[in-house]
Amino acid sequence: KNQVEQSPQSLIILEGKNCTLQCNYTVSPFSNLRWYKQDTGRGPVSLTIMTFSENTKSNGRYTATLDADTKQSSLHITASQLSDSASYICVVSAAGNTGKLIFGQGTTLQVKP
């Protein structure tokens, strides 16, 4: 069964600190993996997208890594800001499936001053 699991479920850090969110998946065959940020009350916004051949992708203070062998991905946030408080969702797309995406449950991050 195609699944995406994220950890931790929630996280609280102090402003300025770094953090890493994890995503493990069992989707096969794999096509790509995306990280989304969802602010409360709003739709998700794409942060990064990586295919099988890419093992790292950055978007400002956000850096995603992908290990296709172990089927793991991480999202590292550097020098966190209060505006980073949101849910971060890992999404995996299976090859050959043009529209259906498998979503993780998300990690809720709270950045405190």
Place this chain on the structure above:
Amino acid sequence: KAGVTQTPRYLIKTRGQQVTLSCSPISGHRSVSWYQQTPGQGLQFLFEYFSETQRNKGNFPGRFSGRQFSNSRSEMNVSTLELGDSALYLCASRRTGQLKETQYFGPGTRLLVL
């Protein structure tokens, strides 16, 4: 360029009623996908439309249906509403629906079923 818009933003219905939600994709985008988001289940894929044809479907009962018009606007209908249908319904668009394309989400319609 305007983003994805959804109407209405909030909706309250009672059990047994039916509801229609609307989504206008970004101009030039022909693929529209619908998702249900609940605290317990997270985001779940409902269906995707491309050029007025349903291209993919998630594991939802037949009470959930959709359609897409020639201008790429899409509607989603839920008949015989149940309490468990209370959720945030999100639509997302992308240009052609190819695997690596970024999906752009709308703000969602929050449905409350009483």
